[in-house]
Amino acid sequence: MTSRIKVLSDDLISKIAAGEVVERPASVIKELVENSIDAGATRIKIIVVNGGKTMMQVIDNGSGMTEDESLLALERHATSKISSYADLVGVMSLGFRGEALPSIASVSRFELLSSVKDAETGTKITVAGGSIRSVVPSEAIPGTSVTIKNLFYATPARRKFLKSPPVEYRHILEAVKRFALGRPEIAFEFYNGDKKVFQTKKSDLLERIGETFHRSYIPNLMEVTGSGRTLKLTGYVGDPKLIRKSRGEQYLYLNGRYISDRKMSSAVYKGYGDLVSRGEFPFFVINLLVDPQLVDVNVHPAKMEAKFKNEWDVYEAIKTTVHDTVHIGSDAMIDSFQPMYEQQTADIEESRAHHNSKIIQFMPSRTIPPAAELNNMTSFAETDIVEKDNGFSPAVETYKSAFPELQSEPGQPEGLVWQVHNKYIISQVKSGLSIIDQHVAHERILYEKALNLLEKGGGQSQQLLFPQKIELSPEDYSVLLEILAFMNKIGFEITEFGERTILVQAVPADIKAGTEGKVLAEIIDNFRETSGKEVPAHKALAASFACKAAVKAGEKLTQEEMISLIERLFLTEYPYYCPHGRPVIVNLTIDELDKRFERK
Known part of the structure; x- marks a missing residue:
């Protein structure tokens, strides 16, 4: 009887091992840079193309290898880092398993150039899918250069699971930043294609943080x-x-x-x-x-x-x-909070005094006025937004006719809705009480509006009197470039303005001028958290924008604004949940209230 248990081939073993070591392009960069650091490099240059899918290259000025050492480095479990169990127990090198190079070479087109110090010639080895194709002399270089092309070409099933080039690039960027921060004594150069992402010199950690x-x-x-x-x-x-x-x-x-x-x-x-x-x-x-x-x-x-x-x-x-x-320095840290609090308070007061577009948009019968008109507004009474009639605005009358069950009972106060702690809107309904979270309600409204704008375009903008120049971190800049076309559709006007710098010329009418830097940072953070989780990019962006542009907990709303907010909420397709799945409305029935007061 033929045995059903077989010894795997070396090629298959290498490809299985590669599945543990080489998860994505960033894994390759991690392993190669670790080798460079262990080789004593003081300068490391990293180049990636198309998120690492097309090409990756790591060049260092480390100790280099001879021809025999270069060939041994491509054998599984061959390493210069350890030779005994005692070495493993006290290992200080970043690499030590002897798996990285053979694993990478087994799933890519691989080229290694290396020479030791003072050598007249170096060694060039090319490998395809784990098979060595050539070993030839080369010019002597100071250290080692490893080039990876067409990662996972030999394992198409693995390649199709890679994310988009921008996403893979950000994973590589994060891997490089980890090394740059962990080794400030080493100079790093990092290129995305022919574009320099950052370059650091030998420094201390504080300076390195500023550079990175x-x-x-x-x-x-x-x-x-x-x-x-x-x-x-x-x-x-x-x-x-x-x-x-x-x-x-x-x-x-x-x-x-x-x-x-x-x-x-x-x-x-x-x-x-x-x-x-x-x-x-x-x-x-x-x-x-x-x-x-x-x-x-x-x-x-x-x-x-x-x-x-x-x-x-x-x-x-x-x-x-x-x-x-x-x-x-807790007192100093508390002081650092105080200007933030005062600014938030001032923003809210200014919002009430000048009626920025966020509040004005609560009134469904009114289009958003231009920024110049906003600056001249001082109160609702001085505009034609709200016209009093029998104690109610037209918005209130519309609300009463649309939701008759919310009308006050005889003998009750005229107000239809109440705001609690400047956070929740409470209204009496026939079955009991209805409680609405004002932030997530507005978030749902803005989310569906943003989705519509992303599909059709035409978002209303307010031009900034003085365009804002904002410098971003490499990762934030990469995220922004990915979503820039979407951002411009919903009302931003943003252009690239040099290395890692953008120019903001206009913002959506829902965003208060002067907060564009903070809002952009929050949108980028939120998009980074939500994208890649089986959520389409345009929906992730719409959710991020809605969350950051919506009216906040702590903002006081007038009766008319609350009613208009509710009207607009019930005109949305899904009024009961925000884009992140949080409930917008909580109902308390009379039976529940009676039980809480032990009437039943």
């Missing part, structure tokens, strides 16, 4: 230094001005290796305490220096996870150090 993100980050950083029984930690954490609504600017390192550890990251959040709320994420770059004998980084082939022997000691050290750092 933006120099405006530097004044808002606090240095972290501390220690525990088994570790030391260094780095920087951001003040409240660097708190964002999405993850992405949190970097945790273990002995210079970037790690993904939810428990240790939560220790940082705990250290901030009440300074951050749920759904907010502070900026931090923290490096943990731990005896390698007390950690295990050989948990997964990606080497981004670690196990700590004294896990809770590490957790407490991080939490305590961050807490002490951010609370030493």
Whole structure:
């Protein structure tokens, strides 16, 4: 009987191993840059084309390899990093498994150029789908250059699962940023095609953060230094001005290796305490220096996870150090909140005084006036937006006829709806009480409006008196370029204006002039969080715009504005849920109220 169990071929073994090591183009960049760092490189250049699908190249000035070493490096489990179990237990190099190069070469068209210091010639090796095609002498170069073309061409099933080039590019960008922040002593160059994304010089961590993100980050950083029984930690954490609504600017390192550890990251959040709320994420770059004998980084082939022997000691050290750092200047940090609060209050008051387009749009019978007209408005009474008639505006009369069940009972106050804590709108209905969240109600209205504009165009804009020049981080700039055409359809007028810089000339009428920078940052954050989750790009953008442009909790609305908001809500296709799935309306029946008061 023929055995059903067979020994797999080396080629198939390599392709299976590649599935663990090479998940996407960013995985390739990660493995190649780790090799460059382990080779002692002080300069590393990374080039990607078409999100890494077409070509990736990593060039370094490290120690290089001889011809024999280059060929051995393409064998599975061949490495210069370790030679015994004792080496594995105390490993400090980023790579050590000897799987990366053969795994990458097995699923791509691979070219390696390398030479050692003072050599007269180098070595050039070409590989296709795991098979070595040629080994020839080449000119001597200072270090090693690895070029990858047509990733996953040999495994089409894997290639079709790759995301769009912009999405894959952002994953690569994030991988490069992790190395740049973790190794400030190394100079990095990063190119997307022929366009330079960023270039850093050898520096300290503070300067590197400014180079990688933006120099405006530097004044808002606090240095972290501390220690525990088994570790030391260094780095920087951001003040409240660097708190964002999405993850992405949190970097945790273990002995210079970037790690993904939810428990240790939560220790940082705990250290901030009440300074951050749920759904907010502070900026931090923290490096943990731990005896390698007390950690295990050989948990997964990606080497981004670690196990700590004294896990809770590490957790407490991080939490305590961050807490002490951010609370030493707690008075100053509270002061930094005060201008933000005062500005928000001023914005609301200005909104009430000048009637920006967001409030005016609540009135369905009125088109949005031009920006110049808005500046001349001082109160509803001075415009023809609301005409009083028998104590009610036309909007109220329309509302009464459309929703007769909401009319006041005889002897009750004239008001049809009430606002509670400037957040919820409450109205009596025949069955009890109806409670509406004003923010998510307006969000649903703006979402469906934005979807319509993205399909047909023609969004109304208000021109800015002084166009705003805004410089973005590389990742934010990449996201904006991806959604720029959509943004212009809904009323923005944005053009590229140099490296990582945009010029905002107009904003949608629903957005208050002067807040365009903040709104853009929030839309980008929200889009980054929602895109790629089986949500079409245009719907993700519409949801992001609606969330950030909608009337906020805390804004006081007049009776007419509340009624108009409800009218517009019930003209939408799905009035009961916001684009993110949160309920818009909660009903409390008389029976439920009676039970709460123990009448039944």
